[in-house]
Structure formats: C-alpha cells, structure tokens
Amino acid sequence: MREPRLLGPEFVQLIAEIDEFKGRWEAIGRLSPDRLGMLRKVATIESVASSTRIEGARLTDAQVETLLSNLEIQSFATRDEQEVAGYAEAMDLVFEAHADLRLTENHIRQLHQTLLRHSRKDERHRGAYKTLSNDVVAFDADGRAIGVVFATAMPFDTPRKMEELVAWTRKATAEQSLHPLVVTAVFIVTFLAIHPFQDGNGRLSRILTTLLLLRAGYAYVPYASLERVIEDNKDHYYKALRRTQTTLDGDQPDWEPWIGFFLRCLKRQKDGLLRRLEREADRDRLPEISRLILAALEQTGRLSIAELEAVIGTNRNTLKVRLRELVAAGQVRRHGKARATWYALPGLPSPGGDA
Template identity: 60%
Template sequence: MLQTDTIRITPELLKLIAACDEFKGAWRALGTLAPDRLHALRRIATIESVGSSTRIEGARLSDSQVEKLLSRLTITPFATRDEQEVAGYAQTMETIFESWADIPLTENHIRQLHRDLLRHSDKDARHRGEYKTTSNSVAAFDASGRQIGIVFETASPFDTPRRMAELVAWLTAEAGRGHLHPLLRIAVFVVVFLEIHPFQDGNGRLSRILTTLLLLQSGYAYVPYSSLESVIENSKEAYYLALRRTQGTIRTDTPDWQPWLVFFLRALEQQTRRLAAKVERERIVLAALPELAVRIVEQARMHGRVTMGEMIAMTGASRNTLKEHFRRLVGQGLLVRHGAGKGTWYTLP
C-alpha cells in the first residue's frame, strides 16, 4: 500500500490547491462565452496538447503540422511514426473529452486507452494494451549509442501486474475515503504510474491522458480548454527532475512526494492562469470590435483561416467594407495576412 501519510501539506501546496479550486468554481461564470468561441478555445488547446505531449516523448511535429494532420485524421495510413503517434493521441483525447463520465479508471480501461493511443503505431502493434514483458528501465547512452548506465529502474515485468492492481485499488479506496484532496490523489497516481512504467512504450503520453480523465472526473471542467501538456513541455527539465526525485523514494518507507506534488500543482495553477488570460482577452477584444469584424475573427478561429470571398458570401457585405475591416484587424495584430491578390487569406496570429 502506498505510504501517503508522509505527504506534507505546506503553505505553498495549500495556496496552489486553493488557486485551482477557485478557478474551478469560477469557470461556470468564465465559461459563458458563446459556444463557437469555447469551441475555438478547445480546438486550440487540443492542438497544443497533442503537439506538446508527443514532442515531450521525442516527436518532431510543430503545432501547425499537428493542426494540418488533425484536419485529415480520417485519411490513413499515416506516413511517419510521428504522425501515427499524433493521430493516436488526438483520437484518444477526443474519447476522453466526449466520454469521461463513462470511463471508470480500471485496469481494463487503462489497457483499452493504451490500445487506442497506439492504434496507428505499426511498431507497437504487438504490445498495444498489454503490460510490458521486458524491462523498460530508463537508460543513459553515450554519443555512439552504447548504454552506459541505468538512470531510473522501473517495475519489473513480473511485478507490474501486481503493482498496477495495487495502484488502481488505492485510487478507488482513497477516492472513497476522501483523506487526500483530489488534486493530491491524482498527482500521486500519476507519479506512481510513471514509476511502474507498466507498458513497453507510450507511458508518458498515457499518463497525461489519464491526468485529463481524472481531472474531468473530479469536476475540473475547464481542462479541455487549456493545455496542461504545453505547460509541461515548457518546463520539461523541471518535469523530469521532479519525477526522478520522487520516484526514487516511492518504494521506501518514507517516500518524498514533495518534489512531484509541487511541480504538478504549479503546472495546474499555470494552466488556469493561461486560460483565465485567454478568456479575458477574448472578452476585451471582441467587445471592442464591430460586429462584422467579430464575425471575421470567429470564422478564422473556427476554420483556421478566412478569405474575403468567404466573408462576402457569408455576410453580404461589400468588398470595400470588408477590405477595410480586414485591414484594421491586421493592423491591430488580430489577423495575419498571407498571399496576395485573389489568393489572399488570413489566419489568427
């Protein structure tokens, strides 16, 4: 059983938890943006999350490349491993967003999510949804690719089924007892999951999918609209350092949860601050724009780009009137112009 009685609730942890819970309570008011604008926020956050989470694990696709790929997810097969990983992550995240209330966190569902995550990965076909059968300890290599040592030793294949059963049972029991705040409970689950490293590959990506699932199930409904993965990518060194400091003590009698809890809660708090700023910016900008300009911006958000011809057909406004609105929006930094003449199109910055 996990030794969580060693968790120290410091003033910093209390402050971070309070900030997240305050935003959780305020989201009902903050989330009163029009549905199309909320949809645009979620679309942007999804692109950031998919791009960041896969890049953390070594993929190289930029957010713009991810966006293009997401627009053609139904076109398979995917040409590269990076594209396969991005497509699997995006589709699994959409499953979480749409069905989180119907996915209890059991071992079977964890394995199913792992299968979904790697559904397009040819290299991983033989072990999708199955616990590892060979060691996947984190190793260090020299410049020639020769292994020079083990950085972190994960659970053995023999111990993995037992330890996963214990972890899921702990999460269920702790949720019933309510001894730990939900954010602390989720943080402990994630760091232990990564310490076990139950699958041959995809553990990091799956841990972030499970984080989103558990946050949604704990009432943090704003999660789809702001990318936690992006926050982690921007703090990748601190992320790995916090993981290692806590993971190295988990199997001792006095585990040190503090390094990971502080990092995890700081990341969550930064996620809420980013989203609050985006919502406020939306309100200020859109409230100050003429209705026709608002419709231009909304079209760009919904479809990734907007053209003069589209807006003439949609609004019936004259080309000269729309031209002036496009010019002002570009001047205000709200749109970026691409191309020239009849081939001109505009995107959000």
C-alpha cells in the same frame, strides 16, 4: 503505499487557487458553442502536438492540425503520425466518455490500446503489461546507451504494483482522505515509476491525468492544454519526476518535488485559459467588422486582405484599419510582406506554419 500527509502553505494556496477557478468555470465558461468549440480545438491541437513531442515526435502544431482534420483516412505513414492519431483518439475517448471510464486496470489497458492502435510497431503489446525490462536509459549523441537513469518495476512485479496503485487511488478518492489533485499527482508519479507498458507510458500518463481531473470535476480541462505547459517546462518535468521517484521505495518518500511541479503546471494551465477567456470578453466590445474578421479567421485559419474583402464584403481601407487595430491589440498576427501578407489568430496553427 506511503501517501503524503501534510502539505506546505504554498501547496495549499495553489490548490485553493485552482479550486476557486474550478468553481467559477460554470459561470465564466458560458460562451457560445462556437467559441467553446474553438477553444477546445486549439487546446486539442496543442495537447496532441506537445504530448507527442515530449516523447520525441517532431510534428509542428500546424502539421498536427492538418493530420487531425484527416483522421478518417486511418492510414499513417510515419511513426510520428501514428502517435499523433492514437493520442487524439484516446483524448477524444476521455473527453466524451470520462463519466463512464472509472479508473480500473481494464480501462487503463483499453486507453493504452487506443493510444497505440495505429502503431504497427506496437501491435503485439497494445493493452498488455510489459514482458521485458524498460528502464529509463540515457543515450549519447550517437544513440548509444550510456546508463540507466531510472530503474522501473520489473515485468514480474508490474501486475501486482498496478493492482495496488489502482486500489489505493480508488480508495483515496472514495474516502476523500486526500485532495483529488494530490491523489492525481501521486497516481501519475507512481504510474510512471512502474512504467507498466512496453511503450507509450509517458503519453498514457497524460491521458490518465486528463481522465482523473475530469472525473474530479475539473470541467475546464478540455479547453486548456496541460501538455503544452509540461512541454514548455520539460527539463523541470523530468527533474521533478526523478527526484520523487528515486525516493518511492524508502520509508519516507519525498512527494514535494513532483506535487509542487504538478500543481504549478495546473495553475499555469488555468491562468492561460483565463487569459483566453478575457480576450473573448474583449472581443464582444469590438466593432462589428473586427468581430467578422476574427470569425472569418477562426473558420479558415489564415486569410489575405483580398480574401477577407471577399468573405466580409466591406471595403479594403476599412479592413486595413481594423486589421491594424487587431494586430496592435495582439488579437491577430500578421505574416509575410507586401502582396504576400496574410493574417491568422495567435496560437491557432495555420496551414503552412508561421512565416
């Protein structure tokens, strides 16, 4: 495999900035367990919703939050619900067991099996490499295939290519011949070029990205959604993938489009988390009633003034003053009008969605 050798100054700077945040996380991430739990809850909802929407699912963040709160039902009626449930369980497995999940073909197949465990349509090929061609195809407005966008590996070649990719990744990681962020980027773009499974490759690639980042020591990853960043830049995501993938079989693969996109997404991920941490620090300087309002909204998702009055036990006029301050500061969002007004935290899905 022809790996990248020299990185331009922009890439070196991006890696240095991401690694600086990685080093600071141990100190700046010492929030209370409740606050860390809330950050992780928001990031998980965003990640599950975004990653499945990238592949065509249509569930909103609020619908995903509701579904994740009822995962124990183990029965999901629609394809979208099945994909969300599987993605959430695969993510949870990576978060909880990444120290023991070395990058092996068996673990990749295990994660694929978890990812598709609720999908009846995929039951026959869960955890198994593809047996049929799965080239990336473009469709017209009527759903008719109009041409191959990208030719993936042939089924016959897939086991060999996956063995080579995993071996290269493990060797590069052990020898530290490349920076771990570059190793992760190369693994993902090559994995998606192989497209080893009949379905679920895009979702699995993002699960594997999280696994590789956690194993490389980027412990803040569960608290900020990389999937949300990718969804917000989906057109650039596909363009960067294709520009690099179409060169992989040549003598000089062009790694820069994908590595550049990947590093810029990681920068946006850590920038978003840093902004949230700064808001958490600002909260400590708020009046006590304001902190109680935020805590109540974290617990319930959305509340009216009457409900806040009952929960907090203070008078309505004081609540109105504190709510106006929180809304003006962007720490709370107001929804609805007049008697139908209710409040929620920004970025945190609430039952029923936005007004």
